């Protein structure tokens with residue numbers, strides 16, 4: 001099953017993507033995670049991506065497309081995969097479709113996790129990420145056992161630069177301008193499914209699984 005997760009930043013698509021990847025035993029491919037790993041490892045790609053990410057802007061298509069296309073052609077993706085955070089622009093979607101067509105493949109579902117803008121800013125200011133292992137939490141929805149400390153590795157948690165309120169507002173504008181048109185794109189391809197992302201994360205998950213199972 002080849003799935004794309006759509007939705008505004010902070011809509012919870014990353015959480016759902018991880019849960020779906022576990023359930024269907026297919027890789028979870030998050031372009032945001034790939035960039036963050038590159039930043040942590042000090043690669044050239046990471047350095048380039050960071051300048052855009054810190055400003056709430058999208059990394060240019062040419063730095064993203066080949067990376068994802070190469071990834072989905074790897075052996076572990078033969079049974080399917082979940083793309084989380086890609087595509088984010090129409091040209092990215094077109095380049096993915098073209099690359100998949102070459103290997104006689106296509107996306108089965110684009111899952112749009114819908115959350116109104118007003119909920120997003122609140123949610124994102126509560127997000128916390130581990131400086132060491134990258135695990136993510138939420139002060140209200142996914143609290144750690146000890147405040148400010150990662151459950152997984154015991155290191156400190158931070159509010160990521162791109163989750164700060166001023167950056168979130170910018171990211172929402174970017175989302176509406178550049179990513180939201182993908183909803184129409186996948187509707188026309190008959191692969192769009194929508195879920196209410198304001199519900200509890202387990203309810204959202206059950207709703208997605210039910211739709212995908214039909």
Ligand code: AMP
Pocket residue numbers: 009031032033035052053054056057058059060061064084085086087088092162171
């Ligand atoms: P995410 O963790 O998916 O919210 O991504 C964090 C940041 O990484 C975004 O705000 C963008 O700056 C960058 N990014 C991730 N995926 C993409 C993509 N497909 N196209 C452009 N920029 C991306």
